[in-house]
Amino acid sequence: MKEASPESDDLLLLSTHLLTSLLSTHLPLIHHFKPKWSLIKSKLLSLQSHLADFSDSHSHSLSSNSLSLAVLSSLSSALNDAVSLAGKCSDPSSLPAGKLRTQSDIDSLSSTLDGINKDCEILLRSGVLSQDGVVSSSQQQPQGREAVRAEVRNLLTRLQIGSSESKNSAMDSLLALLNEDDKNVLIGVAQGIVPVLVRSLDTTSFEMREKIVAAIARVSTIESSKHVLIAEGLSLLNQLIRVIESGSGFAKEKACVALQALSFSKENARAIGCRGGISSLLEICHCGTPSSQAMAAGVLRKLAQFEEIKENFVEENSIPVLIALSAAGTSLARDNSIGCLSNLVCNDETLKVLVAREGGVESLKNYWDSTPIGRGLEPAVELLRNLASYHPIGEVLIFQGFPLRLLPLLNCGVLAVRIAAAGAVFELGFCSKARREMGENGCVSALVRMLDGKAIEEKEAAAKALSSLLMCTVNRKIFRKEERGIIGTVQLLDPLTKVLDKKWPIAVLTTLIHSKKCRKQMVAAGACVYLQKLVELEIVGAKKLLDCLGRGKLWGVFARP
Template identity: 45%
Template sequence: MTIPENDPITLSNNLLHSLLDQQIPLIQSFKGKWSLIKSKLADLQAQLTDFSEFQTSITNPLALDLLHSVSQTLNDALLLAEKCLDTNLTEGKLKTQSDIDSILAKLNQNVRDWSTESKNAAMDTVLSLIEEDDKNVLIAVAQGIVPVLARLLDCNSCFDIKEKSVAAISRISMVDSSKHVLIAEGLLLLNQLIRILESGSWFAKEKACVALQALSFSRENARAIGSRGGICSLLEICQAGTPSSQGLASGVLRNLAVFEEIRENFIEENAVFVLIGLAASGTALAQENAIGCLCNLVKEDENLKLLIVKEGVVECLRNFWDSCPPARSLEVAVELLRELASNQAIAEGLVSDGFVVRLVAVLSCGVLVAVEEKEAAAKSIVIACVACCGHLKKLMEMDVEGSKKLLDGLGRGKIWVFCQAVAWT
């Protein structure tokens, strides 16, 4: 029988059908050994069915080599089965028995190639390679690894393989030029990542959060995460997760809160209280992301601004500010201050809490000069200052430290101490 070069999966399935349904039931010689072969063929058939669901199963060179090996073994088994349909063995008992043992050994190897142990070993190799260099990530993606990883998360893989698969997806998500391939997997991948947030190990949850941070910049993906319980799971991690997982989960929430249409999901899950708690006691990264998330949530929502102030966000903001965070982290604090100060009632409290003095200190000490996005940061600070501008004259009359200097800077339309010649419009 000639084995065609194309479609090895269909060929192997046809050979399996012939062996299991037509030939083996009629065999007269070495029935015991053929019973063992039948059991191996059933295992191979199940593995082949799983493998056929991978989109790249007949295009990857390594996969093709494996499939051709399987089809060759099945073809040899079919030829041998035909010889055993009669008790009169033309090639003799010893030769036929040796051939049967050889087929059984080949089938054992084929089944082992598709086994959990082999998949585990392959995943170890993949992880080792992609952790080494971004170039290896690009090569793996070009070879079609992303659909394979998504499928491994979706199927009945063992715990170890799922953990390694989500770790690989996490690593791929960190390479900008590969993110579009993850996005292309759509709901299949998102659903599996959300499921990991619900029931995975803390290691797997952290890796899922890394991947979701890359995927949650898309409006469509944000909607999908919000509508599938992802926000609830992320908030649970923020409440009870490891310090590392809290920082990552709050980063995903910060991305999601940008999209106005899913902010209602945050309200339904009482996210404000969780985020304020995290801003008060989380790691530096978790605090920064929690403040950033709150900043995104309260945009153009005066009631929500009043709520977070009532729940203690000003104290959190003050403590975060005074903890001397890195310059880039301080920008998010300034952004939230700007949003809150746009509300007349809140602005008065911010002034009395000493935030004008803090702004002056930021502008005077040059803490943000090293930040690359100088112009964007300068504009944010200016807007925050302008929000308090209505109170500055009164403060100046009260001789509050720094108020005259800040008012003069705003009047000129520039903040020269922030960075040279950075104007705002």
């Protein structure tokens, strides 16, 4: 075993000797400021216990750990000051340095002992004194999970103890470790890095604060670690809002990354809105760096989902800023700004009108036409769907040629985009001209294919869109020619498919009930069996459709070709 250095032995023995001398010899003779010295005594007793724990630690670890040497050095210095002060306060005559000066010195000593006690607790709790040597990340990359755990414990301890330079170096090493591997993030979170980082945000330099925010942002990118950030509550939220108000471009970007992970709940969204967060985020969108704009718009996109804070967006005049960013930002910034506008106008006719007045339709059109078909168009299609649900704006969208833009999306390989496009077809289907135009250009056939999709959401979206398009006679003729049209729709009536709203397939089949051929196809596909069960479940429209199928012979007299 490696022998302890004379320095660590000397410091430990010196501190122990000074503590014993203070407690047994000096404190009993105190004459001045007895209440304050009584408080100091309790702190000295706590330090005495810590020193005993230091002695029990492995001597080679104690000597090799610079943090323990720094703490012991600070302790011996403070105890020397305490001996000197105790001597002055033991003289029954007047105080040599004066009463006020001595009182100030005692208060300073008390504060110093508090800090050393805290450092001892951190050092002992960290476990670094009982490690078989501490590997510095600047010297060697950790190998294996145990090595990473040991390294994280060491770095966390260095973040809380020692000089600013030491803490800064530890933060650099911790960031490198976190960025190296997702597993390192999980290990770090398990070792308790998040509470330490959050506590450090309020007491560090500007440079350190940036690095800490970057580390927190890194943690937020790992889904299974987000709950640890959420547990920090308003404390972390307030710190991040402070950063987006006054940090550098880099710090603002990283703070926005972390805020996205925290913007999932109504309570957090309200807190961000009440603390001026939306104003600061919009300011970043207006004049931040390209990457920080994208991240800020991402936070706003999440916040806009909550009805409770939409008023904050209106008060901050957010619509022009978001529309401008949708036209001139990076690809991600444009995507997030369009998504934010979509969330804002959902179920709010006033905001739909405001977006249209501020040039939102033209901006949507430009974004759509400059974005490749795929996932990037999902927020644009959602915005189209939400705007089209307000018919005066829907008419503008139809005039701008949006119905014809939907067909390629119904056939694309991205499920979410197909579903959103089908929703837009339904909303634009309020206009007979648009219904016929979409049907004649292939939307009916595309939607029939979607009826056979794997996802329930896709099947329902297709049935809902078809219920609108089949109000047009021409589209019904197109649908009847589709081999899987009626069969695919009837299968959606199956009561075992519980999460699918049955009113849409019922609506589709009802538009075809006047055709004898269609009725026969429905019956052959098992519609009566399904409908009987739906009638028992009191599903609206099921009984009427079942009755129509049951009166097939009578319908034959009035059937249309």
